[in-house]
Amino acid sequence: MVTVLVNGACGRMGRAVLKAVQEAEDLQLVGAVDITGGADCGELAGLKANGVKVETDLQAALDRMKPEVMIDFTRPDVVFHNVTTALKAKVSPVVGTTGLSDEQKAEIKKLAEENDTPAFIAPNFAIGAVLMMVMAKQAAKYMPEVEIIELHHDNKLDAPSGTAVQTAAMIAEVRAEHKQGHPDEKEKLTGARGADYEGMHIHSVRLPGYVAHQEVIFGGLGQTLTIRHDSLNRESFMPGVVLAAQKVRGLKGLTVGLDKLLEF
Numbered sequence: 001m002v003t004v005l006v007n008g009a010c011g012r013m014g015r016a017v018l019k020a021v022q023e024a025e026d027l028q029l030v031g032a033v034d035i036t037g038g039a040d041c042g043e044l045a046g047l048k049a050n051g052v053k054v055e056t057d058l059q060a061a062l063d064r065m066k067p068e069v070m071i072d073f074t075r076p077d078v079v080f081h082n083v084t085t086a087l088k089a090k091v092s093p094v095v096g097t098t099g100l101s102d103e104q105k106a107e108i109k110k111l112a113e114e115n116d117t118p119a120f121i122a123p124n125f126a127i128g129a130v131l132m133m134v135m136a137k138q139a140a141k142y143m144p145e146v147e148i149i150e151l152h153h154d155n156k157l158d159a160p161s162g163t164a165v166q167t168a169a170m171i172a173e174v175r176a177e178h179k180q181g182h183p184d185e186k187e188k189l190t191g192a193r194g195a196d197y198e199g200m201h202i203h204s205v206r207l208p209g210y211v212a213h214q215e216v217i218f219g220g221l222g223q224t225l226t227i228r229h230d231s232l233n234r235e236s237f238m239p240g241v242v243l244a245a246q247k248v249r250g251l252k253g254l255t256v257g258l259d260k261l262l263e264f
């Protein structure tokens with residue numbers, strides 16, 4: 001049994017994670033934390049009558065419950081603090097929250113090593129999204145001209161999405177140096193061509209109705225190739241979250257990406 005505390009328990013992802021952890025045979029939910037806390041939140045989060053209450057103080061909950069794993073789905077501006085708090089308490093973070101910078105990831109790696117406590121971060125826990133990224137990396141070797149369109153619900157705080165940035169980073173590993181578009185191209189409205197990641201354009205759409213979606217569009221001579229993934233609900237992420245919580249204690253240092261836990 002791996003003991004688990006869920007941070008961000010009252011959020012959209014947190015509630016789905018609470019349910020998934022309670023249903024997973026080899027995981028044991030021992031704690032739940034959310035800044036909003038309160039009895040209503042616990043009810044909303046669908047906690048079974050197993051003695052777990054939603055608390056508001058992460059440090060106190062970690063000290064008392066001593067879980068092996070903390071699953072974090074909170075906010076981009078607080079996740080780094082949560083992860084460092086967990087690592088200093090020798091609790092392995094499994095992180096879905098997006099927005100960590102490269103410098104913060106380097107600091108997390110160092111802390112994980114110093115505390116001999118493995119850490120895991122995945123910008124996307126949906127298997128289909130992982131396959132989209134892996135396949136996009138393959139395609140980019142042959143079709144280096146590529147743009148990314150990500151589409152999310154309008155409550156999302158960060159843009160571009162963590163998935164889009166990770167996709168671009170994976171493509172950049174294999175893509176030949178490439179200048180895309182016309183050299184005389186000019187934006188008539190700022191932002192029209194989207195964000196620029198090493199010459200790849202990323203476009204972020206935010207609308208009610210969406211959950212999490214992404215298209216990676218490759219262009220070549222007389223042809224295009226589109227790789228698209230759609231998360232239609234938050235359950236799509238749960239098998240990946242459960243797998244990471246089961247495996248993280250067997251890893252070393254910092255591991256980034258669910259692809260590292262799968263065989264290709």
Ligand SMILES: NC(=O)C1=CN([C@@H]2O[C@H](COP(=O)(O)OP(=O)(O)OC[C@H]3O[C@@H](n4cnc5c(N)ncnc54)[C@H](OP(=O)(O)O)[C@@H]3O)[C@@H](O)[C@H]2O)C=CC1
Pocket residue numbers: 007008009010011012013014033034035036073074075076078095096097098099122123124125126237
């Ligand atoms: N890796 C993946 O596969 C996925 C990643 N995500 C990412 O997960 C994150 C959360 O997404 P989502 O669930 O939709 O967001 P929500 O806003 O629905 O949930 C976040 C929850 O965390 C709470 N919270 C805020 N600050 C703290 C804190 N310091 N300590 C504890 N709890 C806190 C929020 O409370 P309050 O509302 O009061 O601020 C809220 O209840 C985002 O970064 C998102 O991009 C989402 C889906 C999949």
Ligand SMILES: O=C(O)C1=N[C@H](C(=O)O)C[C@H](O)C1
Pocket residue numbers: 098123124125152156157160161162163164211212213
């Ligand atoms: O905020 C979300 O909802 C999601 N965030 C992650 C991201 O930024 O890529 C993963 C998924 O796209 C859902």
